[in-house]
Amino acid sequence: MSLLVLVLSWGSMGLEAATAVGLSDFCSNPDPYVLNLTQEETGLSSDILSYYFLCNQAVSNPFQQRLTLSQRALANIHSQLLGLEREAVPQFPSVQKPLLSLEETLNVTEGNFHQLVALLHCRGLHKDYGAALRGLCEDALEGLLFLLLFSLLSAGALATALCSLPRAWALFPPSDDYDDTDDDDPFNPQQESKRFVQWQSSI
Incomplete structure (x- = not known):
């Protein structure tokens, strides 16, 4: 083992x-x-x-060229919307609400675009x-x-x-059998045998 x-x-x-x-x-x-x-x-x-x-x-x-083109396109759309709002709204007030909706959508798109740029960075x-x-x-x-x-x-x-360990174990002398018994112990087998011999001799 x-x-x-x-x-x-x-x-x-x-x-x-x-x-x-x-x-x-x-x-x-x-x-x-x-x-x-x-x-x-x-x-x-x-x-x-x-x-x-x-x-x-x-x-x-590697995405820098496409990101630059996309950013320029968003800036161009934003400038076109501002010009359209400045020129068309005074003559056609009804187009103001759709233009404002487009501008809000464009602002959300620009925010998402900036998040995309940050995510694509290394x-x-x-x-x-x-x-x-x-x-x-x-x-x-x-x-x-x-x-x-x-x-x-x-x-x-x-x-x-x-x-x-085997060499160290060989250095120790072999121990003799040691009889660790008490002679005064009444349950000692040697005492029992002595009493039996004395009983036989007394008969």
């Missing part, structure tokens, strides 16, 4: 060491591996993935990605190294105990 525990201890230590080495290799440069794996799984272009995973000045927003996703990498490459790796050290100490202590 002790040998089985020793084998399991050294086996778990080897598994933890292999995991620590693999994790340290991954954490040395995780971005290319994550980019390639994500591209294979999702099929997204490398420009989009590089923008969100790297999030630096060297990588431009800061939020890159922050979560960095936090996940720090948790994996710092906290998890540190805990794994402490676990590996504890397993090494446990396996070493168990191996030392298994190797030294």
